[in-house]
Amino acid sequence: MAVNAMKATEVTKRVFNKEELFILDVRNTEDYQDWKIEGENFEYLNIPYFELLDGVEGILDKLPTDKDVLVVCAKEGSSIFVAEELSEAGLTVSYLEGGMKAWSEHLEPVKIGDLKNGGEVYQFVRIGKGCLSYMIISNGEAAIIDATRMTDIFTDFADSKGAKITHVFDTHLHADHISGGRKIAEKTNAMYWLPPMDATEVTFKYEPLEGGNVIKIGNTAIGIHALYTPGHTIGSTSFVVDEKYLLSGDILFIDSIGRPDLAGLAEDWVGDLRESLYKRYRELSEDLVVLPAHFMIIEELNEDGSVGKKLGDLFAENHGLNIKNEEEFRRLVTENLPPQPNAYQEIRKTNMGKITPDEEEQREMEIGPNRCAVR
């Protein structure tokens, strides 16, 4: 029987299409419980590989025969080992190529829509970690928002569209993942924009992104209107693109809202967060499509794998936008918060340019889900 390698992009398709898959995750139980591959119709079994060194006979009756079985581990070595044992026992199974490391780094581009005067908006879904980046393309020029550190994917994509990257933005100083914004800007000679309020400690040059800035992409006048919306960080900035899309950064998600504590100032920023969500966003058109910088749960994905919903729908459905009592709101966003993202302080320092970990260290720092939201 054969052992096949399954790529992260194939697993992503199964998530998007809500297909079935049986995942045998052979990492240790703690790592598995912290973070795993999420799919609506996926089934799971977690048995650490070190319990299968003497053979897999004990688990054969726990594996289905009518479903594809994918063996998953941290980097792939142990999953190949277990997959081969299963193969010798007569099963046909696959292993995840590159393991959870590859899963964490995989980006799937999804088209969100067309712009009024020509041009397109793409969302890059980092399915394993729940991060969302954006590319706006118009008339041979491209802007990137909230890029991940896997920068080749963005530059290659722009090349394939025949677009030159002219502007790179970060909506805020990220705490859950390492930004690729500065690297892309250096490589392409694009302008790199950061909100100055978040950039007081950065060690490099940037363009100050401030509320009221309007930046044009292409010559068809695609406006990117910056909207100052503090709360997740003091500098957090949203964008209205083409009067149709609201890129909400880590302030507003589909089924949750941003948490104000990752820079250590939860109590101070609660008021800003409320002001941004309950006043500034209320002044915007309800027809704007909200495109956030993260998703937290797989149910937030649309049919095509994209993440986005009309602002009006979120006002009706998102619990975090419907808390009348200010004190109750304060409690929601400051008490009983989920654990903080892995290595979030080191990630912030990396994004400030204060430390420069090598690629392997950056990879380790980003392990796990993003955890930027409160529900």
Added chain:
Amino acid sequence: MEATKLLDAKGFACPMPIVRTKKAMNELESGQVLEVHTTDKGSKNDITAWTKSGGHELVKQEDENGVYKFWIKKGE
């Protein structure tokens, strides 16, 4: 910490550090201590978890210049 045996598993990727640790442990008597050196980051949690599930005792663990060191006392 006095170890009965030293296992150098530096440079090996998962699952080899544990495969070798397990093999080395089989050659020890219960109560004896195996010292293991690894460099694979994942081995830190995995050896800890394996030790527990195998009924052994992790007596000591240290990190030194990118090398993870474990002292594992063989169980009954």
